[in-house]
């Protein structure tokens with residue numbers, strides 16, 4: 001775990017820019033965004049159960065910062081993915097709707113108090129709605145791995 005923190009690409013104090021390399025539409029208002037890490041062996045450095053802050057501009061050009069949970073783990077090297085539901089009038093949704101391959105996203109983290117250690121508990125109960133599935137998906141993936 002410590003090595004992930006040391007080698008991770010996140011900075012809890014400053015935003016860092018990551019390049020969008022793939023955008024895949026999953027439904028009419030949900031898309032998967034794949035961002036490149038600095039090297040093919042880099043890890044994001046996000047403890048399981050934690051999230052990142054993403055910074056963008058709304059339709060008025062004003063800065064907006066919102067939390068998101070990558071659906072990838074640190075075992076996925078060289079990239080990380082975000083699955084985003086875009087709301088018609090959502091402020092950060094506007095930023096993601098406009099984001100094109102080759103653009104950069106400003107990200108800061110890790111954020112959050114919950115930290116899951118594999119084997120920490122015998123059973124997990126989860127309740128999630130809509131895009132709230134993303135943190136659950138992250139923890140579920142770590143069970144499977």
Ligand SMILES: Cc1cc2nc3c(=O)[nH]c(=O)nc-3n(C[C@H](O)[C@H](O)[C@H](O)COP(=O)(O)OP(=O)(O)OC[C@H]3O[C@@H](n4cnc5c(N)ncnc54)[C@H](O)[C@@H]3O)c2cc1C
Pocket residue numbers: 051064066067068069070082083084085086087088089090091092093094131132134135
């Ligand atoms: C820990 C955490 C992790 C998260 N992870 C994810 C994730 O992985 N993926 C994901 O998609 N989301 C995730 N979210 C939710 C995310 O942070 C945002 O809340 C979400 O993307 C909406 O932000 P927004 O700025 O686009 O919408 P907002 O601007 O906050 O709008 C929210 C709602 O209000 C409506 N609205 C806004 N303005 C108006 C208006 N003028 N008139 C009428 N309606 C209006 C919008 O249409 C929308 O339905 C996460 C949240 C948390 C707390």
